[in-house]
Amino acid sequence: MENVDLHFEKAVGERIRRLRSDQKLTLDQLAELSGVSRAMISRVERGEASPTAALLARLCSALGTSLSVFFASEGEVTSPLARRGDQPVWRDPESGYLRRVVSPGGTGSRVDVVEVEFPAAAEVRFPGQQASHNQMQHVWLFEGEMELVVGETAHRLLPGDCLFMNVGDVHGFRNPTDKPARYAVIIDLGQR
Template sequence: MDINTHLAERIRNLRKAAGLSLDALADKTGVSRSMISMIERNQSSATAVVLERLAAGLGLSLADLFSVNTATSEPLLRYSEQPVWHDPQSGYTRRNLSPPNAHAALQMVEVIFPAGARIAYETGLRQTPVHQQIWLLEGDMHITVGEQVYIMKQGDCLAFELNCQTAFHNPGQIDARYLVAIHN
């Protein structure tokens, strides 16, 4: 199954499991009912910003949308099996590194963020706090958390709670690559 088909099924199943209609999820997220419907039917490729809004509305992290629920939890996820997704708006690529486990408190994601790219998330408070750390492996990043701008260089690590608006900008001439560790 390709990643967009997985996202379509996952969002639909999570919405239904939460007892939310399309209208109710639209009201919670600010994403239009028609857009949610198109995403759930795999007729539209959602951007990272839209996926983040849907995840927050469902009480999850963005990484949770990419996870696979399995009956068994294998401790090893091979590189070739790690889900990879490309944001059609910003051009960033995310690879979910963590083995599928519905009960894992820690998830790891690798991100390749293109030179000059920007993205902003309107994340607000969640029922369950989501904490993340970003470790910059290559390149430069400017990460804004609320009103604070952090200018990151290779090797820097930033920890914060996803409870306010965040923005990412790669001011450099090369792609930035970083690891995100998410705890919820």
């Protein structure tokens, strides 16, 4: 996969700051709601630190949004076609997983399509994502193996397998092998 779009990384901090500002929350209030330190939120907003997937999920939940809605493109539709070279890419600095927003932005579609490349032996754990309970998703594995913890159940996916779940019930993703995994996530964003 191509290099991560650094502009997109910087946009993560700007988007968090805008969401916090729109809700008239101070850094201290967001820190209390999310369990993320004020200093870390400030660094993320200034583009000095890239949040991990777990940290970003905690911030999104405190801000009343989900990761998928957070990453969804805003603004006017420039084209119904999203060329691969123009698709926003974000890398989780902790696990190294690469998340590519495949769906054309600004279409108003309730469906979001994401491509993920998950490194060998990597793992991501999420706290409960209350803001995501109105969203459903499919995880369709193309290559490798993945283990997903959904609610109290652990599912092992092999190539070609597809798992349907409530986004808010997802607690973890793990690649138990020494090879990368690649999969698509198709998300029904629910009412926006």
